[in-house]
Amino acid sequence: MLIDLENVNKSFDKQKVLNNINLTIDAGQIIGLIGPSGAGKTTLIKTALGMEKADSGVTEVMGTPMPNRKILGKIGYMAQSDALYDNLTAKENLEFFGQLKGLKKQEIASEITRVAGITALTAHLNKRVSLFSGGMKRRLSLALALLGQPKLLVLDEPTVGIDPALRKTIWEELKKLRDKGCGILVTTHVMDEAEQVDQVVMLMGTIIAQDSPAKLKEKYQVKSIEEVFLQAESEVLNNENAGN
């Protein structure tokens, strides 16, 4: 098991953000986390990785309770905000990160070629990040997460600000990595992307629905994940209004 969350609860002050979350991520699986803004997606990711401390419950990655620095080094994590060195070039950012990850010099060179290809940054490697557009920064953040071929990828909105054509290439790559045994947890607002995952997890503080896109559509008798989402969301809101 790559990620194991059991009965995880997390509040900020008096606001309960994660309510009894149970979720596992295995090798060879893409899990898509969707939910309205403020649903707790980023908090779930950060809690799973030990960047936020759960109030209660089990948070393990690769069988190890988090936080754990060594395990963090084995994860390809892409945060929602880009953590890049603006004064360095893209290549220098990648080299620095590769060293942090403990990759060998030769390996770093070949990995940079590989991840720059996937994220269409090959022609921009020697450009300073301060000159990058928002979308290019997202792509570089993704390239950093892919460096060293980690067994677990955790990607928080990886395709925001990325053109449709490249978005498609990136999803093809994620599927290839999945087929090679990588486990991927990805958040998205794009329903078309949610159609492509192995399991959709709909979050609204609690997990309100979880299954393959096909099974969810069958269960809700609709044609798209977007409709599943709208129905599941309105059921929750109706229940809340009814005081349940």
Ligand SMILES: Nc1ncnc2c1ncn2[C@@H]1O[C@H](COP(=O)(O)OP(=O)(O)OP(=O)(O)O)[C@@H](O)[C@H]1O
């Ligand atoms: N460090 C924090 N301190 C206080 N409140 C926080 C903190 N981090 C998140 N929250 C609150 O927790 C709730 C969930 O936030 P979170 O970022 O996890 O949502 P999200 O589903 O990722 O949203 P989005 O789709 O907009 O990124 C929000 O109400 C947010 O204001």
